[in-house]
Amino acid sequence: MTRFLSLALLAAATLVTGCEAVDMGQAEARGDTEEIIVLTDSATWAGPVGDAIRAELGRPIVTLPSNQGAFKLRHQPLTSRFFENLKLQPNLVFAAPIDTEGDIGDFLRARVGEENLAQVRSGTVSAVNLREDLWANNQLVTIATAASDSALAAQIRRRGPELRQAYETLARERTIGEMFSRLQQTDLEEELLAARGYRVNIQYDYVKVQDTTATVAGRTGSFVRYRRVLSDTWRDFFVFAQDGVATLPPPAEIDRITDGLLETFARGSLDSSYVQLDDQRPMRRGTAEIAGRPAREQRGFWYMTNDLMAGSYVRYAFVDEETDRLYVYYGMTFAPSRTLDKREFLRQMEAIVYTFRTAADVRREADP
Structure with missing residues (x-):
């Protein structure tokens, strides 16, 4: 885990708190993560x-x-x-x-x-x-x-x-x-690594629904999508990767790429319905670090055109400088019941991208 600053002072004086020996065999914390x-x-x-x-x-x-x-x-x-x-x-x-x-x-x-x-x-x-x-x-x-x-x-x-x-x-x-403590789909992860040159951790009940080449907003790259569909909820993420990109495009262009991919692949039950980013509701942008790479984070709402479905999404865009490859990761959730913890579902979408590794990352971690 990242080490945080131990003490904040409002003055120049230093406050020293009591010390406790750390037992290397201490138990794992247990309780509600949220x-x-x-x-x-x-x-x-x-x-x-x-x-x-x-x-x-x-x-x-x-x-x-x-x-x-x-x-x-x-x-x-x-x-x-x-x-x-x-x-x-x-x-x-x-x-x-x-x-x-x-x-x-x-x-x-x-x-x-x-x-x-x-x-x-x-x-x-x-x-x-x-x-x-x-x-x-x-x-x-x-x-x-x-x-x-x-x-x-x-x-x-x-x-x-x-x-x-x-x-x-x-x-x-x-x-x-x-x-990923149990039944992680390592076979799908290795398949993704061999075919596309990167991997993310894939939970046991996700299913791959698309694996193809896609052209959107004037850009052509690989597109891989996985879904976890239950009776009353679903979680859904994809990764778009384009070679020959040295500089991260601006947010508006990443939005166009995302909307183009959603229109093509995230279709509703009607011919005229498909998922899009909702630019009429609150959206937040920030920065992150994915496998040591600076990334642009965006959080907001999606909606289904010509339908009443909607939910939250999180998106990360970053460039791997070693290969000049643009990556766009997008994860969205659908949980209409008011009793469900939507915060937890979206955090799961966030967690997946933090497991991202390129083939070079995997080799470095195996032989540091």
Whole structure:
């Protein structure tokens, strides 16, 4: 896992928290990948600190139909009775002002240490300490404290993007492990590698539905598509690869490529129906790194023309400089029931692309 900055300071002084020896044989974290448990007292949870945590870690995802939060947040008071069980949860946040009464206050003061309490109480230092694998493997723990509610809330909001990224990275890595822990279709992966020069991990119940050469938006390349269709949901992804491309095209051109491929291959039940990107609803663009390559990420909604079907998608576009090859990965989900966790389904689409490897990548990893 990526190593995160251990300590953030609002002043030049350094806050040293208590150290714990890491047991190399410690257990794997277990629990809901999409849930963060927030350990604090009721007053803190109902005040500015709770508001800041909800705003940063539970903020709505505008590119999901149900506007689900980035994570499910569960408030729980800290008690010694349940502490050992909590230490095996994957996502934890301990947060409260330094002089809060009760178990959470005792816990935070012990972590800060007697020699640093004066600095925290004076407001010289506020800290948000991110710890990976603290008590279990594949775990992320945030320990946050400051002199007052307002100071701590401000620090959490300032560190919000970093905190969110840290928990999202862990969630993606845990999702990859959960998806491919059993019955991974290595035969399809090797087939893809031999035929197309790259591979992605393919979960046990995905089916290849297209493998061909396609020409869209004036570009010709290979097109491979896989689907997982259940009674009430489906997940669907494709990879388009074009040789002779040294520079990543602009987003508008990648949109045209995507829409062209969807119109050709993602057809509905009617002759006039096919999937397209929905440019009338929220869309978000960002950057990512796929197998060491800078990539452009885009998230938004798709819709079926002349039909009522719609859902969310995530797309990554990047160029492999070794081969001058453009790759466009697109994954979409359809989960109409309000009871289904659409955030989890879309994270699965995201997880697949992070398993992408070219033939050269595979050789390097086999013989580093």
